[in-house]
Amino acid sequence: MINRECGIFKTTYQADMALYTVPLARITVAGFLAFFALILPFILDVKHLVWANLVGINLVAALGLNLLVGFAGQISVGHAAFMAVGGYTAAIMTSRADMPFWVGLVGGGVFAAFYGLLVGLPSVRVKGFYLAIATLAAQFITEWTVNHVRWIGGKGFQASIIVPPAKLGGLVLDTEREKYFLILAIAIVATVALLNIARTRLGRAFVAIRDRDIAAEIMGVDIVRYKLLAFMISSFYAGVAGALWVYYLGNANIESFRIVESINFLAMVIIGGLGSVLGTIFGAAFVTILPLALEDILQNFKGVIPVSDIHSFVAHLRFAVFGGLIMLFLMVEPEGLNRLWRNIKDYFRVWPFPY
Amino acid sequence: MNEMLLEVQNVYLSFGGVQALRGVSLEARKSEILAIIGPNGAGKTSLINAVCGHYHPQRGRILFKGIDITRLPPHRIAALGVARTFQNVALFRDMTVLDNIMLGRHVKMKSNPLACALYWGLAQREEIRHREVVERIIDFLEIEHIRKVPAGALPYGLQKRVELGRALALEPELLLLDEPMAGMNLDEKEDMARFILDVQEELGIGIILIEHDMGVVMDISDRVIVLDLGEKICEGRPEEVVSDPRAIKAYLGEAIAPKGG
Known part of the structure; x- marks a missing residue:
């Protein structure tokens, strides 16, 4: 129903290599884009616009992490550190050097990319768990540096820097809805760029390194170069997301880039589906919204639960339920939400026949 | 000679x-x-x-x-x-047959990362040009029917043939x-x-x-x-x-x- 390719014939390689080869899929994607751009921002109240904005920023970062972990097969537990580098670069560029916000955005991405190159160097020699530990170390080193080097974090509490809101021409983006459009635009560019990378020479080289690094090398892929490139592109995404985050929040604060965030991003790509762009969108939305929605739901039971400090109880219960749901999801479908979606699609492909 | x-x-x-x-x-x-x-x-x-x-x-x-x-x-x-095949098949299991052979074209292709991310224009033209070469190899090895099947899902004999195709793609x-x-x-x-x-x-x-x-x-x-x-x-x-x-x-x-x- 959703994706019937029966009766669709392609006569050029260009048509066969298109992102969406089935007309109905093209219409569906266009419909979703129109919904996100024209309808959603006008029907959501401020609280839910905040949710949407958080999903958008997390999506940009998670796309970068999925490129590194899902496509290139290099594990990283330090993704929030790259966000910190991008965020603080942007914060310093705009608040101290008075540069326009888009310079800070690109600058944050580029600086994070070079930082990623540095952190990625161990990947040349080690892989798997050992690389995870190396990137974990990078996370802690970055947190410590931002917190303790006065030049970066200034004298503020938790290394926080006040950042002026983003400005486009004369327009100051300081309401939730204005920020929504900025985040949406960047998230779309980031998504399309990753889709393109995945279907070209670059993406094939990444997947080849993930599947069989020795064979990739012998087929002519310079694996040192491509591993480092994966780290750089992934960190660029994280840096842009970090910059977006500080403009969105109006300040840069080390608490937003702790190890917990790194683990959250890993949860997004694993729950969404490693090596899948659509899965990353599912995962970012799921992991971002679930705890917020859970809190809303649990607030309703305030009178029912006999606990003295009801507020912190709900906050903690929320994490317990969240963790339990993630475990359940991974047991039902270890390959993530993307796989679940594919199964549904495959079922309806031949519906109403069994096969 | x-x-x-x-x-x-x-x-x-x-x-x-x-x-x-x-x-x-x-x-x-x-x-x-x-x-x-x-x-x-x-x-x-x-x-x-x-x-x-x-x-x-x-x-x-x-x-x-x-x-x-x-x-x-x-x-x-x-x-x-210099191209080779392996004693124990070393295909990229999660990639399709087409992508496996396209990877063999890696050293012949020039698109830089930015062109790949932008796709439309340079990278697309290059992909199509190399796709034509790859299709000739697919035709030569008579594996048209499994083009879009993940290599890992194929029977052993066909995997060996795809591996030969990947090596040939390197010219x-x-x-x-x-x-x-x-x-x-x-x-x-x-x-x-x-x-x-x-x-x-x-x-x-x-x-x-x-x-x-x-x-x-x-x-x-x-x-x-x-x-x-x-x-x-x-x-x-x-x-x-x-x-x-x-x-x-x-x-x-x-x-x-x-x-x-």
């Missing part, structure tokens, strides 16, 4: 105390099929690994088209025109085949032998073949080299080698004594 393609000169390779290759020298020429045979552990695969840069020998030199490749990393050797001048027929049934072996002969005859590629099936070796190779314990013990045309006492002792085995004798 039969110009020199590969020269291996007095190569020594050891892993700790194990001597895998002990002073092996050989030459491979354009458009010839050179078979390397020998018992398990003779150093056949080590030799191929040394040629394609996966191992670097401690002594000796390896020249490809006159260029010293002894110390080059594998991806540079691949770019010069190599020298092709190293490490047991291309291991574990195949008779039909599959015949198909593979036909493809190997076609590759050599139509594309003029030099082939080095490791194979245990002596029937295949006798039928398709132009020259045979026998390795044992890391040393070359004899070399010659197939019919010379099968009657060489050293080859018989090391690998082929004595003929069963005639009845009553």
Whole structure:
């Protein structure tokens, strides 16, 4: 129903290599884009616009992490550190050097990319768990540096820097809805760029390194170069997301880039589906919204639960339920939400026949 | 016309105390099929690994088209025109057959990361151009029907064929085949032998073949080299080698004594 390719014939390689080869899929994607751009921002109240904005920023970062972990097969537990580098670069560029916000955005991405190159160097020699530990170390080193080097974090509490809101021409983006459009635009560019990378020479080289690094090398892929490139592109995404985050929040604060965030991003790509762009969108939305929605739901039971400090109880219960749901999801479908979606699609492909 | 393609000169390779290759020298020429045979552990695969840069020998030199490749990393050797297949199929399991073979075009493609991310324009034109080459290989190997199937989901015989396709996509001048027929049934072996002969005859590629099936070796190779314990013990045309006492002792085995004798 959703994706019937029966009766669709392609006569050029260009048509066969298109992102969406089935007309109905093209219409569906266009419909979703129109919904996100024209309808959603006008029907959501401020609280839910905040949710949407958080999903958008997390999506940009998670796309970068999925490129590194899902496509290139290099594990990283330090993704929030790259966000910190991008965020603080942007914060310093705009608040101290008075540069326009888009310079800070690109600058944050580029600086994070070079930082990623540095952190990625161990990947040349080690892989798997050992690389995870190396990137974990990078996370802690970055947190410590931002917190303790006065030049970066200034004298503020938790290394926080006040950042002026983003400005486009004369327009100051300081309401939730204005920020929504900025985040949406960047998230779309980031998504399309990753889709393109995945279907070209670059993406094939990444997947080849993930599947069989020795064979990739012998087929002519310079694996040192491509591993480092994966780290750089992934960190660029994280840096842009970090910059977006500080403009969105109006300040840069080390608490937003702790190890917990790194683990959250890993949860997004694993729950969404490693090596899948659509899965990353599912995962970012799921992991971002679930705890917020859970809190809303649990607030309703305030009178029912006999606990003295009801507020912190709900906050903690929320994490317990969240963790339990993630475990359940991974047991039902270890390959993530993307796989679940594919199964549904495959079922309806031949519906109403069994096969 | 039969110009020199590969020269291996007095190569020594050891892993700790194990001597895998002990002073092996050989030459491979354009458009010839050179078979390397020998018992398990003779150093056949080590030799191929040394040629394609996966191992670097401690002594000796390896020249490809006159260029010293002894110390080059594998991806540079691949770019010069050496491709190989693996003894245990080493396809990219989660990639489609098409993408596997497209990856073989990697060194022929030039798109930089930014062009790839932008896609429309440069990268798209390049992808389409190389897709045409890949489709010719798919046509040549008769694997049109499995183009979009993930390589890991294919039966073994087809995987071997796809692996040959991936190696051909590199447009190599020298092709190293490490047991291309291991574990195949008779039909599959015949198909593979036909493809190997076609590759050599139509594309003029030099082939080095490791194979245990002596029937295949006798039928398709132009020259045979026998390795044992890391040393070359004899070399010659197939019919010379099968009657060489050293080859018989090391690998082929004595003929069963005639009845009553």
